[in-house]
Amino acid sequence: MSLALHPGYTAAEGVLTGDATPMLVLGIETTCDETAAAVVERAATGAGRILSDVVLSQINEHAAFGGVVPEIAARAHVEALDTIIDKAMRKAQLGFAALDGIAVAAGPGLIGGVLVGLTTAKAIALVTEKPLIAVNHLEAHALTARLTHATTFPYCLFLASGGHTQIIAVLGVGNYVRLGTTLDDAIGEAFDKTGKLLGLGYPGGPEVEKQATAGNAARFALPRPMLGRAHADFSLSGLKTALRLEAERIAPLGEEDVRDLCAAFQQSIVEVIADRVRMGLKAFQERHGRPTALVAAGGVAANDAVRQALQRVAVEASTALVVPPPQLCTDNGAMIAWAGAERLALGLTDTLDAAAHARWPLSEVRGVGTAEPAGKAVSAADQPASKAAGPQAAGTKGGSVRP
Ligand code: KG4
Ligand code: ZN
Numbered sequence: 001m002s003l004a005l006h007p008g009y010t011a012a013e014g015v016l017t018g019d020a021t022p023m024l025v026l027g028i029e030t031t032c033d034e035t036a037a038a039v040v041e042r043a044a045t046g047a048g049r050i051l052s053d054v055v056l057s058q059i060n061e062h063a064a065f066g067g068v069v070p071e072i073a074a075r076a077h078v079e080a081l082d083t084i085i086d087k088a089m090r091k092a093q094l095g096f097a098a099l100d101g102i103a104v105a106a107g108p109g110l111i112g113g114v115l116v117g118l119t120t121a122k123a124i125a126l127v128t129e130k131p132l133i134a135v136n137h138l139e140a141h142a143l144t145a146r147l148t149h150a151t152t153f154p155y156c157l158f159l160a161s162g163g164h165t166q167i168i169a170v171l172g173v174g175n176y177v178r179l180g181t182t183l184d185d186a187i188g189e190a191f192d193k194t195g196k197l198l199g200l201g202y203p204g205g206p207e208v209e210k211q212a213t214a215g216n217a218a219r220f221a222l223p224r225p226m227l228g229r230a231h232a233d234f235s236l237s238g239l240k241t242a243l244r245l246e247a248e249r250i251a252p253l254g255e256e257d258v259r260d261l262c263a264a265f266q267q268s269i270v271e272v273i274a275d276r277v278r279m280g281l282k283a284f285q286e287r288h289g290r291p292t293a294l295v296a297a298g299g300v301a302a303n304d305a306v307r308q309a310l311q312r313v314a315v316e317a318s319t320a321l322v323v324p325p326p327q328l329c330t331d332n333g334a335m336i337a338w339a340g341a342e343r344l345a346l347g348l349t350d351t352l353d354a355a356a357h358a359r360w361p362l363s364e365v366r367g368v369g370t371a372e373p374a375g376k377a378v379s380a381a382d383q384p385a386s387k388a389a390g391p392q393a394a395g396t397k398g399g400s401v402r403p
Contacts, residue, residue: 023100023344024051024092026124027337028085030117031109031137032163033058033068035080038333039092039099040147042341048147052091053334054084055327063202067192068162074112081120088333096128101349103340106134107357109163114356122352133340134354136365140335142170145295147338148324155322156284156291158277158310161298161330162188162203166362167232167280169288170295173342174367177287179280180232187269187300190236194265197244198258208262209303215256215263220246222268224275232280239268266305274309281317293322301329 022043029036038053058076062068089096104121107114118134125132141159145151156179157168165187167180185193188205195204200211225238243265250257277294284291294314300306301323314321328334343349346368 023341024094024098025101025103025133025337025341025344026085026088026096026099027135027140027333027335027340028081028102028104028117028121029137029140029331029333029336030077030081030113031105031107032113032331033062033073033076034331035077035084036331036333036336037081037085037088038337039088039094040334040337040341042338042345046146046345047150048338048341050147050334051094052088053327053332054087054091055332056080056084059203066196066202068110070110070112073110074116077113077116081116084333085120085124096124096130099128099130101131101133101340101344102128103133103135103336103343105137105140105336106350106354106360107137108360109137109358111356111358114358118354118356122354126352131344131349132352132354133343133348134350135336135339135343136357136360136362137331137336138164138166138168138360138362139174139176139365140339141297142168142176142295142362143173143339143342144297144324144328144335145293145322146342147334148328149293149322151295151322152292154284154288154291155293155295156281156319157295157297158273158280158301159298160187160273160296160300160306162186162192162205164298165234167277168362169284169291171288172367173346174348174365176362176365178362179283180234180276182234182236184235184237185240187234187236187273188298190240190269191300193240194243194262197247198253198261200258200262203299205299205303208266209305211259211262212266212305213263215259215261217260217263217267219260220264222246222264224268224271227272227275230279232276232283234272234276236269236272239265239272266303270305270309273306274313277310277313278316281313281319285317291317291319293320295322295324297324297329299330302326 022041027038036055039051041049102121102125154171159166165182169177191205200207225235311321
């Protein structure tokens with residue numbers, strides 16, 4: 001894949017060299033169950049502004065299955081994407097000719113959906129003769145704090161969604177070092193499976209949090225997997241199993257039982273997050289010096305108890321907690337457009353043969369001066385956890401234990 005420089009920018013500096021007009025980038029997101037498009041402006045100073053941000057969630061289509069069904073997701077993206085892009089352009093009051101680039105999430109994610117977005121973006125780029133920027137979805141989460149809070153490098157990112165759990169040193173655009181990940185379930189996935197087990201709605205995270213606030217966490221002694229370990233990795237399957245065994249032991253479950261189980265689960269996971277992020281920050285300091293911030297992203301960052309714990313950990317590490325607003329923590333088009341603009345400013349554009357990736361570890365994302373990485377081994381931890389519905393994702397054998 002060749003590296004094409006956007007006219008007016010130098011790859012070395014990532015700054016405007018001539019024309020000082022701001023850059024306008026369309027971003028397209030279809031890697032999971034949100035169909036999203038947005039237009040973002042990046043000023044020559046590096047400041048960002050969202051001109052439009054349109055997100056269509058497919059939650060209702062997947063709720064009955066307790067997880068995302070890949071084929072249903074891909075079809076829903078096909079049906080909705082044109083309209084969503086049109087809405088984003090109208091809201092931004094722009095025609096395609098005004099854009100400087102077309103950014104699209106080219107993975108990691110459910111491949112059918114990724115292909116829908118990528119093909120659409122390529123078609124727009126081809127017709128409008130604008131540069132295409134194939135963005136890594138995780139990179140977009142990683143860079144969002146620069147759009148919302150102008151956070152400067154280097155910072156430590158805690159990304160926790162339904163598909164991902166990672167602690168990342170964000171050192172520059174295209175320069176990421178993974179400090180921790182999950183060995184099995186993603187944190188959001190663990191919340192979702194807990195919700196499903198206890199007969200709550202999908203997605204489980206917000207429901208579990210709601211129940212937990214009125215529950216007694218001390219009633220059940222659940223494990224804190226990995227607590228105190230020297231690395232910054234997570235493992236949540238043991239907690240999930242312990243919760244299931246407790247639920248089965250006292251079944252049928254009454255309302256109070258559900259509240260107490262949710263509270264015990266949430267308390268355990270919050271303690272584990274605090275401990276793992278503390279270790280991640282320690283590893284960051286040792287390898288990269290003091291981070292400018294601890295940034296939280298992904299749907300789980302919407303959880304109050306999680307945010308409070310992260311706040312404490314950040315203070316302990318003498319850094320600040322930065323959490324983008326909830327609608328920018330969860331999947332959206334603005335983060336893709338912004339990551340595209342950051343890459344475009346550095347001349348990091350892609351050609352029309354850019355590939356869709358089901359797996360795409362951040363360590364394989366191209367930065368300035370790095371060759372296109374090819375054929376690297378991919379570990380299971382680098383792909384999204386099994387957010388998809390299906391036998392392995394159901395995980396709650398026998399389904400709900402609620403009466
Ligand atoms: O980032 P996101 O919207 O989508 C992806 O997974 O890509 O994250 C959704 C995940 C779901 O697993 C959901 O249960 C979880 O974030 N989540 C929460 C909360 N809100 C959403 N988990 C815990 N507490 C919440 N309040
Ligand atoms: Zn995401």
